[in-house]
Structure formats: C-alpha cells, structure tokens
Amino acid sequence: MTQSTLVDSPGSAPISSPRRRPRRPQLPHADYQRAFDVLGACADARSLPDFKEQLLEALQTTLDVKHVSFFVGATFHNVFGDARPVTEGHTTKMLPEYQERWSRYDLFGTPAATRQLVTSGVSSLSELASMSTLPASATAYVRHFLVSTWGMHSATALRVELPGGHSALVGLFDTAADRIGPRELATLRVLNPQLSAISRHLPLSRRPGSALARLSDRQREVATLVAEGMSNAEIGETLSLAEDSVKKYVSRVLGVTGCQSRMELALLVRAGG
Numbered sequence: 001m002t003q004s005t006l007v008d009s010p011g012s013a014p015i016s017s018p019r020r021r022p023r024r025p026q027l028p029h030a031d032y033q034r035a036f037d038v039l040g041a042c043a044d045a046r047s048l049p050d051f052k053e054q055l056l057e058a059l060q061t062t063l064d065v066k067h068v069s070f071f072v073g074a075t076f077h078n079v080f081g082d083a084r085p086v087t088e089g090h091t092t093k094m095l096p097e098y099q100e101r102w103s104r105y106d107l108f109g110t111p112a113a114t115r116q117l118v119t120s121g122v123s124s125l126s127e128l129a130s131m132s133t134l135p136a137s138a139t140a141y142v143r144h145f146l147v148s149t150w151g152m153h154s155a156t157a158l159r160v161e162l163p164g165g166h167s168a169l170v171g172l173f174d175t176a177a178d179r180i181g182p183r184e185l186a187t188l189r190v191l192n193p194q195l196s197a198i199s200r201h202l203p204l205s206r207r208p209g210s211a212l213a214r215l216s217d218r219q220r221e222v223a224t225l226v227a228e229g230m231s232n233a234e235i236g237e238t239l240s241l242a243e244d245s246v247k248k249y250v251s252r253v254l255g256v257t258g259c260q261s262r263m264e265l266a267l268l269v270r271a272g273g
Contacts, residue, residue, distance in 0.1 A: 027186055028183070031183055031186065031190075032190070034062050034063070035191050038055070038059060039194055039195070041054050041055070041058035041061075041062075041218075042054045042058060042198055045199075045216065046202070047202055047205060048163070048204050050214075051198065051199050051202055052086045052168075053252055054216060056068045056070055056088050056170070057245070059172060060089075061245055063179075063180065063184055064179070065172045065173070065174050065179060066088075066089045066090070067088065067089035067152070067172075067173040068088045068091060068172050068173070069086065069087045069088070070085055070086040070171075071168065071171070072162065072166060073166065073169075074165075075165075075166075076159070077109070079167050080106050080109055081103060083099070097145070097149070102141050102145045104137075105137040105138055105141040106138070106141060107128065107134070107141055107146075108155075108157040108171075109138075110128070110135055110138050112132045112134075113128055117157060117169075118159075120192070121189060122156065122158055122185055122189050123157050124155065124157075124180060124185055126154070126177070126180075142155070146173070150173075151175045152173040152175060153175060153177035154175070154177050154178070154179045154180050155171070156171070156172040156180045156188070157170065157171055157172075158188050158195075159192065160196050161199065161200050162202075162204075163201065168199070211257040211258060211268060212268065212269065214256050214257070218249065219252060222235060222239070222249040222253055223265060223269050224269060225238060226266055227270055229266070232247055232250065235250075253265060
C-alpha cells in the first residue's frame with residue numbers, strides 16, 4: 001500500500017471533524033479469558049518494577065511467546081534508548097548488539113508503526129509489511145538483525161502509558177512468523193488501555209521495606225510453599241501453575257529478596273522477613 005492510501009478516502013469525514021476513536025475489537029470468549037489472565041497477573045503490582053516483571057511473565061505464559069522485552073522512556077521517541085530494559089529469552093542476548101547498532105533503526109520507531117501505536121496501542125511486523133513500504137533502515141533492521149542473526153520472524157510492540165507521561169514499549173518476538181496472529185493482536189489491543197490504567201498509577205520504584213514486603217501476592221504464596229519444602233511440581237499443583245511458571249516465580253522471588261538459594265529463602269520466610 002502506498003503512502004497515499006493511508007489518508008482519508010473520498011467520502012470520509014472531513015479533516016476538521018473530531019477524530020474518531022478506533023473501534024474496540026470483538027474477541028471470542030477464549031481470547032477475552034486470555035486478556036483477563038494477563039490483567040489478573042498484573043493487578044497486584046505494587047510498583048513499576050513489579051509490573052514489568054509480572055506483565056512479561058504473563059505474556060509469555062498466556063500468548064506462548066518466548067522472547068519479550070520492556071523498554072521505558074520519558075517520551076515515546078526516546079524509549080528505544082533505554083539503557084536497562086527488562087528482557088526475557090533471547091532478547092537478553094540480543095540487547096548488546098541492539099543498543100550498539102540497531103536501536104536508532106528500530107522497526108517500531110517508523111512513522112507507520114508510530115501511528116499504529118498511538119491509535120491502537122499495538123503494531124506488528126506482519127501488519128506493517130502488508131500496509132506500507134518500510135524505510136530502508138528499518139528493512140535492514142528486520143532482515144539483518146531480527147531474521148538473519150536471531151531468526152526472529154515475528155515481532156510485535158505493545159505501547160503502555162506510565163506515570164508522569166512516560167511511555168513503555170513491550171516487545172514480543174518469536175521464531176514462528178505466525179506466533180502473534182490476528183487474534184493475538186486483537187487481544188493485545190483490548191489489553192492496551194487496561195494495562196495503561198494499571199501502570200499509570202504505580203510508583204516508579206519499589207518502596208523501602210522488608211525483602212518479603214516487596215513480593216507480589218502470588219510471589220509471596222510461592223515463597224511460603226518453598227519454605228514448606230515443596231518442590232516446583234508440588235507448588236504448581238497447589239497453585240494450578242505450570243512447572244515452568246513456578247520455576248520463573250521462584251527465580252523472581254530469589255532476585256527480589258536477594259536470596260541465593262531456596263534454603264536461604266525458606267529461612268527468610270520462617271523468620272518473618
């Protein structure tokens with residue numbers, strides 16, 4: 001699609017008329033449930049760091065996306081320069097090369113992607129490739145960095161509003177080109193305003209307090225069961241979680257509390273923090 005086809009067609013509302021809000025997509029019941037699962041995982045976040053970790057984990061589990069990232073900027077346009085983003089999966093390994101060479105050419109910093117992210121909160125490589133010709137620099141970013149170097153054929157960005165007018169860009173990447181399809185994109189677009197409603201009112205840093213006080217409710221449940229001597233499989237059965245999810249929770253809990261082992265965490269819990 002050429003640039004000229006992106007403007008209003010003849011017979012559309014005059015340019016001076018009020019801008020119409022994008023129609024919210026209608027989802028099948030199963031996709032609404034996925035959206036509720038993500039929101040439920042983030043609802044008890046007590047700070048922006050908690051929200052980052054809980055959102056990425058929820059997206060990985062719910063949408064089955066392995067490689068995710070969370071970049072923050074004072075404005076949308078400098079979000080790509082975040083020096084310390086949260087990364088999971090291969091995005092951790094991708095980060096040094098991205099920061100050194102590719103951040104200025106990011107696909108989601110192009111005008112077409114910016115329009116999508118501002119109007120609907122979501123943009124994807126598949127949509128952008130089908131509706132417009134990408135700048136040569138963004139094409140090189142996709143071809144040489146995402147595909148050739150890392151084998152990432154699927155790329156999606158979710159924009160989230162943060163306190164103080166800051167912006168976040170959540171990246172979802174996968175080796176399968178159809179991992180984030182139309183249904184997943186529609187689910188993310190329903191999630192976008194709800195996630196922003198949660199994140200806009202969170203403190204930017206964790207409040208001072210005991211190590212256990214910094215845990216989310218679910219993380220505290222996992223820590224308690226670890227202290228009771230349960231294995232990951234037993235914790236998963238008790239909390240209705242996949243064992244891989246339990247492993248991630250335990251890793252997060254160890255990181256937040258500063259414990260080096262399950263035994264050290266158990267002692268901390270038993271001592272009451």
